[in-house]
Amino acid sequence: MCNCGNKRTELAGTPSSKLSNQIFEPQKRSMWPEVYFEYIGKTAMTVTGNISGKQYRFNNPGDKQMVDYRDASGMMKVPVLKRVFK
Numbered sequence: 001m002c003n004c005g006n007k008r009t010e011l012a013g014t015p016s017s018k019l020s021n022q023i024f025e026p027q028k029r030s031m032w033p034e035v036y037f038e039y040i041g042k043t044a045m046t047v048t049g050n051i052s053g054k055q056y057r058f059n060n061p062g063d064k065q066m067v068d069y070r071d072a073s074g075m076m077k078v079p080v081l082k083r084v085f086k
Contacts, residue, residue, distance in 0.1 A: 032069045033069055034066055034069075034086065035066065035067045035068075035069050035072040035083065036064050036065065036066050036067065036083070036084050036085070036086055037056075037064065037065055037067050037072075037075050037081045037082065037083055037084065038062065038063070038064045038081070038082050038083075038084045039058035039060075039061060039062065039063045039064075039065075039080060039081060040061060040062075040080050040081070040082055041058070041061060041080035042061060044057070044058060044059050044060060045057075045058045045080065046058070047075065047078060047081070049067065049068055049070070049071030049074065049075075050071060050074035051068070051070040051071050051074070052068045052070055052071050054068060054071065056071075056075075058081075064084060
């Protein structure tokens, strides 16, 4: 068997092989954007997301909720909800 001038041992010490042994932590950022809505009505209100089916409860005026990004376009059609940026 040929070892080609010890090339295999030389390559074993390169930084690229050392990187493959490191464990990388997953990113803590969300894959999808966070979308928030503020309730500007006068009483409490519950809204059901048209895509996710999740219920969002706004207990009082000024209440803010994070909404599934898929439900955001439907929420923008509700007159007493306003999109806010955190």
